[in-house]
Amino acid sequence: MSKKLLAGPYLVWMAGFIIIPLGLIIYYGLTDRDGLFTIANVASIATPEHRKALWLSLWLSLVSTAICLALAYPLAMILRNRGVGRGSFIVFIFILPMWMNFLLRTMAWQTLLEKNGVLNGILSFLHLPNQSLINTAGAIILGMVYNFLPFMVLPIYNVLSKIDDDIIHAARDLGANSMQILVQIWLPLSVPGIISGITMVFVPALTTFVISNLLGGSKILLIGNVIEQEFTRAGNWHMGSGLSLVLMIFILISMAVIAKYDKNGEGSAF
Amino acid sequence: MKKKFIAGCLAAFSLAVLLSGCQGQASGEGTTGANKNDSSETGSDELYVYNWGEYIDEEVITQFEEETGIRVIYDWFETNEEMYPIIEAGAVSYDVVCPSDYMIQKMVENGLLAEINFDNVPNVSQIDPAYLDMSKAFDPENKFSVPYCWGTVGILYNTKRLGELGVAPPSKWEDLWDERLSGEILMQDSVRDAFMVALKKNGFSMNSEDSSELEQAKQDLIRQKPLVQAYVIDQVRDKMIGGEAAVGVIYSGEMLYIQEEVANLGLDYKLEYVLPEEGTNLWLDSWVIPKNAKNKENAEKWIDFLCRPEIAKANFEYITYPTPNKGAFDLLDSDLQNNKSVFPDMDSLTNCEVFRYLGDETEEIYNDLWKEVKSN
Numbered sequence: 001m002s003k004k005l006l007a008g009p010y011l012v013w014m015a016g017f018i019i020i021p022l023g024l025i026i027y028y029g030l031t032d033r034d035g036l037f038t039i040a041n042v043a044s045i046a047t048p049e050h051r052k053a054l055w056l057s058l059w060l061s062l063v064s065t066a067i068c069l070a071l072a073y074p075l076a077m078i079l080r081n082r083g084v085g086r087g088s089f090i091v092f093i094f095i096l097p098m099w100m101n102f103l104l105r106t107m108a109w110q111t112l113l114e115k116n117g118v119l120n121g122i123l124s125f126l127h128l129p130n131q132s133l134i135n136t137a138g139a140i141i142l143g144m145v146y147n148f149l150p151f152m153v154l155p156i157y158n159v160l161s162k163i164d165d166d167i168i169h170a171a172r173d174l175g176a177n178s179m180q181i182l183v184q185i186w187l188p189l190s191v192p193g194i195i196s197g198i199t200m201v202f203v204p205a206l207t208t209f210v211i212s213n214l215l216g217g218s219k220i221l222l223i224g225n226v227i228e229q230e231f232t233r234a235g236n237w238h239m240g241s242g243l244s245l246v247l248m249i250f251i252l253i254s255m256a257v258i259a260k261y262d263k264n265g266e267g268s269a270f
Numbered sequence: 271m272k273k274k275f276i277a278g279c280l281a282a283f284s285l286a287v288l289l290s291g292c293q294g295q296a297s298g299e300g301t302t303g304a305n306k307n308d309s310s311e312t313g314s315d316e317l318y319v320y321n322w323g324e325y326i327d328e329e330v331i332t333q334f335e336e337e338t339g340i341r342v343i344y345d346w347f348e349t350n351e352e353m354y355p356i357i358e359a360g361a362v363s364y365d366v367v368c369p370s371d372y373m374i375q376k377m378v379e380n381g382l383l384a385e386i387n388f389d390n391v392p393n394v395s396q397i398d399p400a401y402l403d404m405s406k407a408f409d410p411e412n413k414f415s416v417p418y419c420w421g422t423v424g425i426l427y428n429t430k431r432l433g434e435l436g437v438a439p440p441s442k443w444e445d446l447w448d449e450r451l452s453g454e455i456l457m458q459d460s461v462r463d464a465f466m467v468a469l470k471k472n473g474f475s476m477n478s479e480d481s482s483e484l485e486q487a488k489q490d491l492i493r494q495k496p497l498v499q500a501y502v503i504d505q506v507r508d509k510m511i512g513g514e515a516a517v518g519v520i521y522s523g524e525m526l527y528i529q530e531e532v533a534n535l536g537l538d539y540k541l542e543y544v545l546p547e548e549g550t551n552l553w554l555d556s557w558v559i560p561k562n563a564k565n566k567e568n569a570e571k572w573i574d575f576l577c578r579p580e581i582a583k584a585n586f587e588y589i590t591y592p593t594p595n596k597g598a599f600d601l602l603d604s605d606l607q608n609n610k611s612v613f614p615d616m617d618s619l620t621n622c623e624v625f626r627y628l629g630d631e632t633e634e635i636y637n638d639l640w641k642e643v644k645s646n
Contacts, residue, residue, distance in 0.1 A: 033630070048645075049638075049641045049642055049644075049645040052645045053645055114509075114512070114514055115514050116512055116513050116514055134500075135499060135500050217498075217499060217500025217501060217502065218459045218500060218501035218502065218644070219495065219498065219500060219501060219644075221641070221644040221645045225644075226641065229637075229641070232349060232351060232352055233349065233351050233460065233461065233637070234351070234461075234633070234634070234637040235351050235354060235355065235633075236634070236637070237355075
């Protein structure tokens with residue numbers, strides 16, 4: 001009985017902030033302005049503009065996920081091998097920027113990358129050619145990698161730090177070289193962390209609209225931007241919800257992948 | 271020593287976090303006064319105000335509260351489109367709101383507004399009749415709205431940068447299609463404003479519903495897109511001051527701030543504002559009272575208070591958007607009165623139009639075309 005009482009607040013939370021909003025999105029997504037059932041909102045993903053935005057989002061988030069993985073795995077390795085004391089301090093340093101508002105950090109990148117920005121100031125001082133990354137797809141990828149890298153590092157680090165040193169020693173005793181240890185021991189054992197990291201980077205990157213707005217100069221339309229515009233500018237909540245439903249399919253797929261590879265929840269970030 | 275350093279870093283970081291937290295809150299919805307829920311049944315001593323961000327001198331709110339004993343609950347919105355569903359749903363019943371022209375028309379047409387009892391707003395006589403005439407475009411009988419700020423949309427240009435590029439200062443919208451300005455143009459990131467530029471350039475009405483005119487405007491915007499550095503809204507101001515771009519489409523109200531800022535920073539270039547020859551958007555933001563307002567009389571007191579010349583002047587000095595208040599205008603320095611980029615001559619506005627609400631279907635067409643431009 002008392003256990004049920006304790007669960008009460010969470011149930012209210014879940015109902016109020018997850019289930020009801022989700023139900024509303026489904027309702028809006030499947031009705032038109034007159035409240036009649038329609039699948040036109042969901043089907044509108046097939047229009048050339050929406051399709052293009054979706055492909056571009058998929059492409060950019062795939063690229064940034066790959067870059068995140070390439071950067072995060074070696075880093076997680078280093079952190080693990082540093083041992084508890086110093087390693088956790090570095091992890092702490094890594095999490096530190098996350099205390100600052102994500103929006104502010106992205107805006108800071110804008111100032112850094114601008115034509116007369118900080119980075120170009122330094123480059124001209126050193127008589128190096130200026131960069132012109134701002135308002136391009138490259139800037140968006142940079143923003144995604146910067147913002148989501150910790151979400152890749154932490155789950156991989158968590159998994160790696162649980163791998164027993166003795167396993168590695170045993171492999172070495174049995175004559176495996178470093179490459180073999182990496183491919184046959186480290187990688188297979190860290191799959192749950194990698195999968196969890198990939199979904200934790202891929203899903204927010206796929207749905208972002210802030211990064212593309214701030215660093216893409218609103219010139220590059222991602223599916224997140226389309227949805228945001230439908231809600232805030234066009235006032236068409238029905239189409240916005242319909243497109244959100246389409247995006248949810250991708251999120252469900254990644255959840256299914258997690259469930260398959262990370263049965264014990266080992267790879268969760270926190 | 272090392273520990274102290276780390277502790278210092280931590281302190282600095284947490285301070286930064288705290289500060290950024292505060293900033294985040296200040297730029298979101300702000301409420302003055304206490305909790306919303308402890309309202310009295312009659313509601314006669316409160317007023318729910320819904321206004322644009324940074325669109326009032328905060329001192330004015332305090333003064334109103336002190337003078338009338340009415341507690342003001344003040345919320346902000348960022349776009350008309352964001353404000354509309356909130357008023358429509360009536361979840362929070364605001365007593366007085368400050369939308370723009372075409373949105374007022376939409377609210378009138380959908381029966382969301384109450385007629386203002388002008389017996390309670392004697393200071394409306396301070397409003398220059400010219401602006402009441404202008405209001406007739408969206409409020410034909412001047413029954414629902416009282417003008418608060420107005421202005422135009424024009425081109426801001428950086429004299430030095432244009433000189434470097436060897437381009438003459440712009441005088442018309444057409445100049446924003448000059449290939450030499452590649453990567454140097456800042457456009458407005460909103461459907462109607464962007465289409466206004468393209469429609470006006472071709473000599474069409476910015477309230478056009480003609481599909482071939484709109485198609486042509488869309489093609490022009492797509493053609494212009496490679497030249498555009500970014501589509502932004504409020505950032506035009508800071509980017510232009512920072513010398514990021516040579517030309518930008520901007521609301522006239524920002525000019526006073528820009529001119530002051532350029533002088534303060536001692537920049538080696540000048541930023542000038544021009545009203546394009548083809549005509550432009552003449553906009554008005556006006557106070558209206560929603561139908562479901564609980565404190566209508568307080569709302570009328572509020573509007574009346576804001577129409578007082580001294581108060582309108584204080585607001586003008588804070589917002590720097592031109593005031594339609596004749597009394598306040600007369601109180602200004604002659605320098606300001608003659609500043610043509612803030613208060614343009616009425617005859618220079620002959621080609622200008624006021625945005626009209628075109629109905630949901632046409633708005634949807636605009637939105638679809640804009641999406642095509644953006645995804646191209």
